[in-house]
Amino acid sequence: MTSELVLRPGDFGLGRVPARLAPAATAKSICGFCSTGCSLKIHLNARGEAINLTADPDYPVNLGMACPKGWEALTPLVAPDRATSPLLRHKATGKLRPVTWERAMAAFVENFQGVQRRHGPHALAFLSTGQIVMEEMALLGALAKFGMNMLHVDSNTRQCMATSHVAYKQSFGFDAPPFTYADFEESDVLVFIGANPCIAHPIMWQRVMMNRRSPAIIVIDPRKTETAMLATQHVALRPKSDLPLLYGLARLLIERGAVKRDYLAAHTTGFAEFEQFVAAFTLERTAAESGVPSADLTRCAESIARGERVSFWWTMGVNQSHEATRTAQAIINLALMTGNIGRPGTGANSITGQCNAMGSRLFGNATSLLGGYDFGDAAHRAHVAGILGIDPARIPAEQSWAYDEIIDGIERGDIRGLWVIATNTAHSWINSGRFAAIRRRLDFLVVQDMYATTETARMADLVLPAAGWGEKDGVFINSERRLGVTRKVARAPGAALSDFAIFQLVAEAWGCGAMFRAWRSPEAAFQILKELSRGQPCDFSGIGDYAHIEERGGIQWPFPEAGGQTTADNERRLFADGKFFTADGRAEFHFDEPRPMPEPPDADYPLILLTGRGSSAQWHTGSRTDKSAILRKLAPTVLHVEINPTDAARFSVVDGARVTVRSRRGTAEAVAFVTTVVQSGQVFMPMHFPDVNKLTFPSYDPHSRQPSYKACAVAVTPHHR
Numbered sequence: 001m002t003s004e005l006v007l008r009p010g011d012f013g014l015g016r017v018p019a020r021l022a023p024a025a026t027a028k029s030i031c032g033f034c035s036t037g038c039s040l041k042i043h044l045n046a047r048g049e050a051i052n053l054t055a056d057p058d059y060p061v062n063l064g065m066a067c068p069k070g071w072e073a074l075t076p077l078v079a080p081d082r083a084t085s086p087l088l089r090h091k092a093t094g095k096l097r098p099v100t101w102e103r104a105m106a107a108f109v110e111n112f113q114g115v116q117r118r119h120g121p122h123a124l125a126f127l128s129t130g131q132i133v134m135e136e137m138a139l140l141g142a143l144a145k146f147g148m149n150m151l152h153v154d155s156n157t158r159q160c161m162a163t164s165h166v167a168y169k170q171s172f173g174f175d176a177p178p179f180t181y182a183d184f185e186e187s188d189v190l191v192f193i194g195a196n197p198c199i200a201h202p203i204m205w206q207r208v209m210m211n212r213r214s215p216a217i218i219v220i221d222p223r224k225t226e227t228a229m230l231a232t233q234h235v236a237l238r239p240k241s242d243l244p245l246l247y248g249l250a251r252l253l254i255e256r257g258a259v260k261r262d263y264l265a266a267h268t269t270g271f272a273e274f275e276q277f278v279a280a281f282t283l284e285r286t287a288a289e290s291g292v293p294s295a296d297l298t299r300c301a302e303s304i305a306r307g308e309r310v311s312f313w314w315t316m317g318v319n320q321s322h323e324a325t326r327t328a329q330a331i332i333n334l335a336l337m338t339g340n341i342g343r344p345g346t347g348a349n350s351i352t353g354q355c356n357a358m359g360s361r362l363f364g365n366a367t368s369l370l371g372g373y374d375f376g377d378a379a380h381r382a383h384v385a386g387i388l389g390i391d392p393a394r395i396p397a398e399q400s401w402a403y404d405e406i407i408d409g410i411e412r413g414d415i416r417g418l419w420v421i422a423t424n425t426a427h428s429w430i431n432s433g434r435f436a437a438i439r440r441r442l443d444f445l446v447v448q449d450m451y452a453t454t455e456t457a458r459m460a461d462l463v464l465p466a467a468g469w470g471e472k473d474g475v476f477i478n479s480e481r482r483l484g485v486t487r488k489v490a491r492a493p494g495a496a497l498s499d500f501a502i503f504q505l506v507a508e509a510w511g512c513g514a515m516f517r518a519w520r521s522p523e524a525a526f527q528i529l530k531e532l533s534r535g536q537p538c539d540f541s542g543i544g545d546y547a548h549i550e551e552r553g554g555i556q557w558p559f560p561e562a563g564g565q566t567t568a569d570n571e572r573r574l575f576a577d578g579k580f581f582t583a584d585g586r587a588e589f590h591f592d593e594p595r596p597m598p599e600p601p602d603a604d605y606p607l608i609l610l611t612g613r614g615s616s617a618q619w620h621t622g623s624r625t626d627k628s629a630i631l632r633k634l635a636p637t638v639l640h641v642e643i644n645p646t647d648a649a650r651f652s653v654v655d656g657a658r659v660t661v662r663s664r665r666g667t668a669e670a671v672a673f674v675t676t677v678v679q680s681g682q683v684f685m686p687m688h689f690p691d692v693n694k695l696t697f698p699s700y701d702p703h704s705r706q707p708s709y710k711a712c713a714v715a716v717t718p719h720h721r
């Protein structure tokens with residue numbers, strides 16, 4: 001019998017389309033998994049219900065392509081474990097039992113207001129997501145901070161894009177990814193750092209494959225990823241040595257005269273200090289610290305120096321690091337000093353993770369005030385309050401704690417009530433065993449999710465059943481700043497409601513509904529967000545409504561009213577004029593001395609664990625992708641650990657054998673996969689399995705507070721020992 005996988009069109013979606021339900025119409029909707037932002041054509045039956053989908057050939061992002069997750073986007077909606085009614089934990093039995101929405105809201109208010117009465121208003125926190133639509137994020141952030149008097153709120157964007165947010169804000173003056181996807185096709189050198197688009201962003205990789213300039217493709221990654229295998233050069237550095245390597249490349253480029261000094265003088269600040277700083281990163285030092293042979297470093301620098309159009313792309317290998325912000329800025333520095341910004345095929349380009357992480361960065365109301373404003377600035381607070389028609393005193397001047405600080409706050413007993421929305425903290429947070437251990441410190445845990453079966457929902461006192469992607473309307477912003485509309489094409493099951501409707505219910509039950517009367521619907525909320533964006537770098541006040549976005553095939557910000565944009569410029573990049581968003585209009589060089597990795601290997605834990613995406617068929621904690629039989633076929637079903645043959649021999653590990661992977665925080669059982677994909681001294685495990693984050697070491701970038709998932713010390717032992 002063969003195990004070969006053959007996929008036919010009818011295998012996808014909600015099943016084969018019966019003849020009597022031949023498609024009556026289609027709706028277009030942006031995919032709700034990753035930040036690529038592909039458009040999907042959803043085929044509807046005569047009752048207007050989704051029956052299947054195809055990739056949209058006319059959308060400038062995906063050009064008729066979709067990855068397996070997109071093709072299977074409808075399947076998680078009909079999973080048997082959907083949460084179909086609110087569930088409240090019964091005190092006597094300890095079991096979750098169905099209740100009405102009225103009872104659920106009463107329990108929500110009684111318990112959370114009780115926490116605030118006993119422990120102060122800031123004893124409540126929420127942890128949200130980059131997966132819901134922008135209008136929902138904004139309503140949640142406004143409701144919690146302005147209506148419910150909460151201060152400490154954050155989202156899983158902290159795990160994904162906090163570093164890019166801070167790096168861009170410091171370097172460019174605003175969180176502004178400068179690129180458009182056309183740059184994948186227009187570069188003659190593409191440098192990927194800590195990014196594996198073949199697996200993590202497959203449609204972006206297809207755009208690279210459409211590049212007709214025969215580009216050099218350089219992949220800087222400790223592991224020989226699928227992307228590294230297809231590169232023209234793989235720079236296999238030691239884990240967490242990116243910073244010295246990038247500084248060493250800067251020095252090599254300076255030595256080769258590849259610096260655009262006119263550009264630097266006209267448009268940047270701090271290059272002279274940076275030049276002085278990187279002088280210490282000699283070729284010998286860089287080779288010694290990164291483990292990359294001098295000849296390979298030289299070859300890499302020469303490719304960059306020769307390139308007319310060089311683009312630098314990074315994602316989680318950079319963002320999830322103990323010195324992530326400075327690493328991202330080291331990449332930005334390379335682009336600035338070589339003049340590779342603001343032109344076709346160039347840029348210091350951070351690839352986003354979640355479908356709406358950019359929406360969350362602008363409108364989550366966590367780190368930045370709605371629209372990218374500052375909580376600490378009284379004029380900003382007054383401006384936002386004016387647009388919202390609220391008392392400026394309702395807007396806190398103090399910053400929220402970051403995700404890890406909220407977790408610390410729970411452990412100390414400062415946070416007593418937690419509301420988790422569309423994320424799975426118990427699985428995805430670093431050193432996840434700790435969250436399970438401190439859950440009992442919470443007086444009340446509310447989880448709002450599509451499923452009552454996630455690791456976090458199973459711990460909840462109250463589960464609020466939420467509609468998922470495809471069951472509601474709203475806007476996502478993708479990696480290239482493109483706003484796209486996602487549409488309701490299915491009814492949420494049972495009593496499940498859209499997150500937007502749940503937030504409206506909470507506002508009324510809490511007693512602050514009057515503050516949010518103008519937020520009547522997602523599209524009404526979108527009009528408020530337009531006003532909040534007006535005059536900001538992300539200005540999209542020139543967009544009319546959802547139909548306008550759909551007609552244009554998505555709209556990139558900025559798109560100001562009377563901004564003169566035409567339909568011909570629907571793939572736009574930033575900074576063509578050399579003007580940045582800092583006070584003086586100049587981009588800034590930021591840099592620091594590299595620091596050692598927080599938990600290096602030693603005699604007891606001799607291997608470095610790398611984590612990352614396992615396949616293009618899996619998404620994060622698998623809450624949705626595990627629901628699809630097709631996607632399960634396309635991904636490993638058991639947790640595996642990649643180990644180099646040298647280490648396998650050293651630790652008596654045989655390919656295919658069961659092993660235990662131990663760190664100082666936990667253990668995971670896995671199947672050994674002996675392979676040279678990982679270097680000796682390193683092992684790799686896919687992040688989608690819940691045991692992996694029991695191993696990871698809780699350290700954080702000091703600027704972005706993003707967790708450093710990618711490197712910790714472990715030991716691997718075979719079961720027969």
Ligand code: SF4
Nearest residue numbers: 031033034038067070
């Ligand atoms: Fe969806 Fe991302 Fe796949 Fe496109 S690449 S179909 S946006 S998951």
